[in-house]
Amino acid sequence: MKNTWLILFSLGLFGWASCSRSTDAPTPEPQPEQLEMPIPTYFPKMVYNLSSNPVTYDGFQLGRSLFYDGILSRNGTIACGTCHQQAVAFTHHGHDLSHGIDDKIGMRNAPPIQNMAWEKTFFWDGGVHDLDLFPIAPIENPVEMDEKLPNVLQKLRDSKNPDYPQLFKKAFGTTEITTERFTKALSQFMVFLVSNNSRYDLYLRGTTNALTATEKEGLAIFRQKCGTCHEGELFTDQSFRNNGLSIARSTDEGRFRITQNPEDRYKFKVPSLRNVGYTSPYMHDGRFATLEQVLDHYAQNVKQTPNLDPLLQQNNQLGISLTSEEKQKIIAFLRTLSDEQFVKDYRFADPGFGKAF
Structure with a gap:
């Protein structure tokens, strides 16, 4: 049983397996391992353009770490996952209005994060039309995360967080941390949150x-x-x-x-x-x-x-x-x-x- 677990883990967490390569040919530059999106045949046409940001194993894992990290907020206390909790379909259960930084109260109920790749607009008022731009609004909202995106990127580059440059390198090829890479990593995590097994x-x-x-x-x-x-x-x-x-x-x-x-x-x-x-x-x-x-x-x-x-x-x-x-x-x-x-x-x-x- 122990050996079986090790084999499964080495293949990439239950099915997210790496492609084998011939030892007779020169080893090419490693390419990000793409994940197959779970797309139900009875869902409508997907809105999100996966060709511009294909979901990879390392991109997904980077996005997941960012989603749950309070580093995105001014004082490190509020993560995306604070108001979007998995056990309640990524909502803020029990709160009629979401609670953000310094326990400030927002103006609306936190909507679920699910099947985002099919969404045309985001937020209750449709104020954002692109999933890659979606995270910027809560980050810079003064009652949610109350931070500025350039500050977030600088904190991710800081030596106090040595893991992040390497995670960006795994996901995107170099340790450079940019706005585009940051938002696309979060999108890779969010588009994979497909609910279709009720x-x-x-x-x-x-x-x-x-x-x-x-x-x-x-x-x-x-x-x-x-x-x-x-x-x-x-x-x-x-x-x-x-x-x-x-x-x-x-x-x-x-x-x-x-x-x-x-x-x-x-x-x-x-x-x-x-x-x-x-x-x-x-x-x-x-x-x-x-x-x-x-x-x-x-x-x-x-x-x-x-x-x-x-x-x-x-x-x-x-x-x-x-x-x-x-x-x-x-x-x-x-x-x-x-x-x-x-x-x-x-x-x-x-x-x-x-x-x-």
Whole structure:
């Protein structure tokens, strides 16, 4: 058993194996070992351009170390993984609004990090359109990490952190630490966070008894009453909508902050519902603690606010017509989207910087 473990480890952690080379030919310069992206056939076309930043074993491991390292923040206390915790699908469980440096409170709930390679925009307001630029915003946000990117790069180059130059060399060929390499390493980690092994995925792949009769009924109701916005196998159309939340609680005007278009006031990105059983609380400001509260909102508490989505004001009625039984069946279905393998995958966990290599 011990020898088997050593063999597997030398091959690159369970399947991430190095390619063998002939001893008869001159040994070429070592090339980064590319990892095969887990791309479900039923997912839509990927948005992220992998050809410009292919995921390699060393690039992924560098990105993972950076993701979990507080060095990205001003005082070393806040890492990406602080507000995006694997056990809850990379969200900040229990916090309606994310807590950052010096325990400052942010203005929004931390969204999950999953299936990022298929995202067209990022953040609740879609303020970033490129995953490679995504990390800069939280790093420089004064209530999140409160640091400047040039300072982060300098800290990574510093002799106090001798491992990082060598990790960059493994990933990119030299010890040079640049903005592009830094952001691309983080992207390599994030694009590999693919969630596609829930019970619902087993059902899609042909295991008809992966869902109970009640869950299948919930799926049918969901598709009929929720599937326009939460469409497809990512369970989001990636649009920005006003879903009728009371604006008395918050001054956050959503997408309007980015576009300054009055028609975007109080609109927020439609979130994916994958792993929604793990990611409470819900909405951009975390105002709902349970899925029951979310469905109660849509069934009876939608407010007539500026730019309210037309789908929530039909036939002179606000919201979505849902009976108590329908709500329970929808929730039963939504819980089948929980991907236990994803939230427990050791490859995505904090490596304990300095120990994993």
